Amino acid sequence: xxxxxxxxxxxxxxxxxxxxxxxxxxxxxxxxxxxxxxxxxxxxxxxxxxxxxxxxxxxxxxxxxxxxxxxxxxxxxxxxxxxxxxxxxxxxxxxxxxxxxxxxxxxxxxxx
Amino acid sequence: xxxxxxxxxxxxxxxxxxxxxxxxxxxxxxxxxxxxxxxxxxxxxxxxxxxxxxxxxxxxxxxxxxxxxxxxxxxxxxxxxxxxxxxxxxxxxxxxxxxxxxxxxxxxxxxxxxx
Numbered sequence: 001x002x003x004x005x006x007x008x009x010x011x012x013x014x015x016x017x018x019x020x021x022x023x024x025x026x027x028x029x030x031x032x033x034x035x036x037x038x039x040x041x042x043x044x045x046x047x048x049x050x051x052x053x054x055x056x057x058x059x060x061x062x063x064x065x066x067x068x069x070x071x072x073x074x075x076x077x078x079x080x081x082x083x084x085x086x087x088x089x090x091x092x093x094x095x096x097x098x099x100x101x102x103x104x105x106x107x108x109x110x111x112x
Numbered sequence: 113x114x115x116x117x118x119x120x121x122x123x124x125x126x127x128x129x130x131x132x133x134x135x136x137x138x139x140x141x142x143x144x145x146x147x148x149x150x151x152x153x154x155x156x157x158x159x160x161x162x163x164x165x166x167x168x169x170x171x172x173x174x175x176x177x178x179x180x181x182x183x184x185x186x187x188x189x190x191x192x193x194x195x196x197x198x199x200x201x202x203x204x205x206x207x208x209x210x211x212x213x214x215x216x217x218x219x220x221x222x223x224x225x226x227x
Contacts, residue, residue, distance in 0.1 A: 004154075031214045042202050042218035043155075044114060088155070092214045099168065100216060102155040 006103035019076040023089030032072035115139040116219035135203030149200040
């Protein structure tokens with residue numbers, strides 16, 4: 001089945017630093033979604049990407065839909081302590097468009 | 113607030129107990145989902161309901177029994193669970209059939225511990 005590989009698995013950064021994480025697949029995706037999950041909560045949708053090459057921002061977050069359709073990137077600029085959480089990428093499964101495949105997540109820790 | 117609520121937020125149960133998890137969405141969506149989230153593993157899709165009809169059962173053991181009485185409510189009935197069923201159970205909803213229908217909105221989850 002389709003798999004999404006996220007890297008890095010975890011990141012430890014200082015407040016104010018920029019962060020970059022990515023998600024890759026051996027299959028083509030037509031949509032990329034980025035979620036953030038904080039401890040004790042469910043994932044919250046941050047950014048949705050629908051077109052190859054698309055670059056979309058949400059505040060300090062910027063995500064890009066890779067040209068090959070097999071990858072996506074999420075960047076966080078000027079990180080702050082509340083950016084702590086697990087960031088997941090997700091994309092629709094080939095066989096059933098609304099069923100999502102999720103990556104394993106990137107755990108982000110921001111030191112004040 | 114994502115518009116999806118779940119109760120209870122925490123549940124501890126014995127292996128012989130019967131309990132139910134509840135999910136309610138206030139977004140007017142027509143599809144609802146149950147996911148299991150275990151430590152260090154990707155989210156696992158369990159069940160999908162579309163317009164109250166179950167459209168997917170992802171090889172889930174029969175000790176998990178979903179119920180969807182209407183498009184806004186989803187239940188997960190639990191009985192004779194095993195300790196390895198301890199996990200965070202997440203409910204999500206989406207609006208299928210429209211642009212952006214891949215976007216699923218999640219509730220806060222129920223943290224389940226089976227003793």
